[in-house]
Amino acid sequence: MKTPHRLRARVLALALGGLGLACDSEEAFPNLDELDQLRSLHTQTRQPPKDPTNRMDGVERAEKLGDLLFHDAGLSRCGTVSCQSCHDGEGRTVDTATAEGCDGKRTARNPPTVLNAAYNRWFMWDGRADRLWSQALMPLTHPDEMNSDAQVVAARLQGVEPYRTEYLALFGREPAAESGDALMANVGKVLAAYERTLVRVDAPFDEDVRRFLAAVDAGTAEEDPAYLGLKTFLRKGRCVVCHKGPALSDDLFHNIGVEDTGPGGGGQWATLETLLGSPFNAQGSYSDAPNGTDAMRLRTLRTQANQVEMEGAFRTPSLRNVALTAPYMHTGAQATLEEVVDFYNQGGGAAGTFVGRKTDTIVPLELSAEEKQALVELLKSMTGRPR
Ligand code: HEC
Numbered sequence: 385m386k387t388p389h390r391l392r393a394r395v396l397a398l399a400l401g402g403l404g405l406a407c408d409s410e411e412a413f414p415n416l417d418e419l420d421q422l423r424s425l426h427t428q429t430r431q432p433p434k435d436p437t438n439r440m441d442g443v444e445r446a447e448k449l450g451d452l453l454f455h456d457a458g459l460s461r462c463g464t465v466s467c468q469s470c471h472d473g474e475g476r477t478v479d480t481a482t483a484e485g486c487d488g489k490r491t492a493r494n495p496p497t498v499l500n501a502a503y504n505r506w507f508m509w510d511g512r513a514d515r516l517w518s519q520a521l522m523p524l525t526h527p528d529e530m531n532s533d534a535q536v537v538a539a540r541l542q543g544v545e546p547y548r549t550e551y552l553a554l555f556g557r558e559p560a561a562e563s564g565d566a567l568m569a570n571v572g573k574v575l576a577a578y579e580r581t582l583v584r585v586d587a588p589f590d591e592d593v594r595r596f597l598a599a600v601d602a603g604t605a606e607e608d609p610a611y612l613g614l615k616t617f618l619r620k621g622r623c624v625v626c627h628k629g630p631a632l633s634d635d636l637f638h639n640i641g642v643e644d645t646g647p648g649g650g651g652q653w654a655t656l657e658t659l660l661g662s663p664f665n666a667q668g669s670y671s672d673a674p675n676g677t678d679a680m681r682l683r684t685l686r687t688q689a690n691q692v693e694m695e696g697a698f699r700t701p702s703l704r705n706v707a708l709t710a711p712y713m714h715t716g717a718q719a720t721l722e723e724v725v726d727f728y729n730q731g732g733g734a735a736g737t738f739v740g741r742k743t744d745t746i747v748p749l750e751l752s753a754e755e756k757q758a759l760v761e762l763l764k765s766m767t768g769r770p771r
């Protein structure tokens with residue numbers, strides 16, 4: 385007997401649905417790809433990767449010296465600003481859009497947290513430092529931040545104990561006998577050794593993802609309290625396209641259209657030459673592994689540099705501990721996580737309010753009130769416990 389046309393279409397649709405080919409809205413969450421993404425999201429209990437370009441990394445004595453220096457305003461020219469001034473408290477950041485440096489000057493951007501910074505591949509919103517130790521020299525010498533230089537730093541280290549003794553023990557020379565750039569690189573390395581200990585992982589989020597994965601196996605995914613948040617994060621919100629893996633970042637740069645037409649709005653493209661030309665990068669003469677994989681990554685960056693992709697692009701920040709680090713984005717213009725979710729829901733900033741071309745992934749999302757709420761809850765669950 386001939387199957388009626390309509391019925392045949394339905395049978396076909398059911399068969400395709402069974403193969404996982406049905407359209408997104410009908411497909412059960414998670415599908416196989418999403419399951420893989422979910423599995424890669426949780427736990428980050430391992431130590432941050434070791435930095436071969438910094439031989440002080442993991443050296444306890446260096447960590448201790450770095451701790452002291454991080455908190456010492458005497459390294460600044462004005463004598464009142466330390467790293468801690470802008471990276472303090474639980475969130476290791478300030479709660480204002482920008483922060484105050486020497487002589488009342490203000491930073492151009494929102495200070496990111498230094499928690500978990502040692503997991504990052506690139507530093508600064510525009511990625512203009514490739515190593516945690518070379519990053520440290522930027523605020524140290526920036527006129528709007530600590531306004532310091534090798535002379536100020538050498539005088540401080542030579543004149544104050546236990547700095548002199550500890551420096552001598554770690555590097556085999558008196559601070560005053562060291563050349564300026566070498567001294568600064570070494571100070572960066574002990575600061576980075578300390579920062580590597582500032583780790584907050586293992587959040588309720590990780591437990592939720594683990595429990596959710598078990599619920600998927602048990603066939604009860606839809607009843608799990610994390611269902612809507614995770615589904616929105618992975619599927620309708622597409623957050624996982626960039627905020628992926630255990631750090632909830634792809635370590636890459638994207639233009640998501642955050643309002644900024646000022647001098648810093650050029651993002652990664654505007655500072656690429658600074659990074660590649662720096663004597664303090666992974667392949668420079670102060671690196672302890674100038675031919676390693678980190679140096680290779682720089683060479684790749686140079687050969688693959690693409691203005692359209694890099695202009696107005698900023699680093700995908702980790703979302704771990706994001707509830708502790710308001711306000712948000714490189715400008716600090718978004719005060720709450722609700723505002724951030726609204727921003728994404730609108731498809732990013734309006735044309736003309738930012739530099740360059742917005743990436744295709746950022747489009748209006750049409751999230752319901754429940755989905756927005758679930759996303760905000762999910763973001764809040766990403767706060768890790770102190771070690
Ligand atoms: C006056 C405020 C201020 C001071 C002082 C300051 N910072 Fe920052 N810090 C910032 C700002 C603002 C940024 C982001 C700058 C940018 O991306 O353009 C930043 C970025 C960072 C980052 C990059 C984090 C990431 O995820 O990319 C690290 C690490 C850091 N600072 C460590 C330090 C250390 C170490 C010191 C002391 C030597 C220090 N900061 C002093 C304001 C400050």
Ligand code: HEC
Pocket residue numbers: 509617621622623624625626627637638639640642698699700701703706709711712713714715721724725728743745746759763
């Ligand atoms: C195309 C890549 C991409 C996608 C997709 C994406 N993000 Fe982002 N996210 C970024 C980048 C890049 C920034 C930093 C942008 C800036 O400051 O200019 C950012 C910043 C953030 C921040 C601010 C963090 C901070 O410390 O200031 C939050 C929160 C955030 N994203 C959450 C989300 C959520 C929720 C979604 C899904 C609705 C999402 N992101 C989708 C790339 C992306």
